[in-house]
Amino acid sequence: MKKAARFWVAGLLFVSLALVMLGCGAGDTKGKAASGKDSNAAKEKLVVGTDATYAPMEYMDKKQNIVGTDIDIVKAIAKEIGVEVEFKNYGWEPLFPAVSNGEVDLAVSSITITDERKQEHDFTDPYYVAKQVILVPDDSRVEKFQDLKDKRVSVQINTTGHIVTKELLGKTSSKIVAAETMPLAIDEMLNGNADAAVGDNSVVNDYQKNNPNKSLKVIEDDSFEKEYYGLMVKKGNKALVDNLNKGIQKIKDNGVLEKITGFEVE
Ligand code: ARG
Numbered sequence: 001m002k003k004a005a006r007f008w009v010a011g012l013l014f015v016s017l018a019l020v021m022l023g024c025g026a027g028d029t030k031g032k033a034a035s036g037k038d039s040n041a042a043k044e045k046l047v048v049g050t051d052a053t054y055a056p057m058e059y060m061d062k063k064q065n066i067v068g069t070d071i072d073i074v075k076a077i078a079k080e081i082g083v084e085v086e087f088k089n090y091g092w093e094p095l096f097p098a099v100s101n102g103e104v105d106l107a108v109s110s111i112t113i114t115d116e117r118k119q120e121h122d123f124t125d126p127y128y129v130a131k132q133v134i135l136v137p138d139d140s141r142v143e144k145f146q147d148l149k150d151k152r153v154s155v156q157i158n159t160t161g162h163i164v165t166k167e168l169l170g171k172t173s174s175k176i177v178a179a180e181t182m183p184l185a186i187d188e189m190l191n192g193n194a195d196a197a198v199g200d201n202s203v204v205n206d207y208q209k210n211n212p213n214k215s216l217k218v219i220e221d222d223s224f225e226k227e228y229y230g231l232m233v234k235k236g237n238k239a240l241v242d243n244l245n246k247g248i249q250k251i252k253d254n255g256v257l258e259k260i261t262g263f264e265v266e
Pocket of ligand 1: 050051052053054058092109110111112113156158159160161182200227
């Protein structure tokens with residue numbers, strides 16, 4: 001009797017193990033066409049990483065859904081190239097290794113295409129144009145970027161705002177307050193730990209408009225260059241870049257991109 005029971009337990013274990021292995025196999029071979037990993041599959045799902053703290057570009061709505069302009073843009077691209085997309089919130093800094101190690105197929109996060117980033121990652125064609133701006137209290141005497149020369153400036157860490165601020169204040173300046181997210185960088189300015197916050201106009205303008213009670217003003221400066229956002233993929237994944245570019249071109253041509261962003265991207 002005991003022996004028989006053991007036989008059945010072993011048998012059951014064997015069968016479930018086989019089923020699990022079968023399941024994994026099926027998952028692995030399912031549609032990898034768009035990501036370029038395998039070309040003979042139908043509808044692929046791309047996993048898209050983001051830092052959903054960047055309203056109105058990518059953020060969490062009240063129901064904890066990842067939403068925003070960037071999200072709408074990726075959904076529109078996905079529709080054009082016939083793939084499904086699933087968004088995952090990674091935070092800003094972890095996003096870069098998540099793309100490199102293949103945890104996500106691509107990242108959308110208002111990521112400016114820069115030469116330095118191009119060494120580690122590949123980018124699609126630009127789909128959005130932005131610029132740095134300065135956010136200060138209404139009564140601040142700051143008028144231009146140079147005026148921040150001996151001031152404390154808050155930024156989101158390792159963003160282009162951080163880079164331009166390092167150029168102004170010095171790479172290791174203790175006057176740079178580098179926060180993990182843009183909202184935290186703005187908080188540093190609001191609580192007086194920084195005289196100004198520097199970040200993308202797409203987000204800073206929105207914050208100022210939606211928080212009239214905080215009495216803030218946004219300063220533009222001609223010394224800031226235009227920045228172009230791209231979708232970021234793992235270095236060498238040309239098939240995916242090509243496919244995404246096709247989608248980007250389509251939504252530029254059919255006016256969908258302009259409808260989402262409100263302006264034309266050259
Ligand atoms: N455009 C800037 C950069 O690429 C800031 C992007 C930050 N994006 C975000 N979701 N936090 O460095």
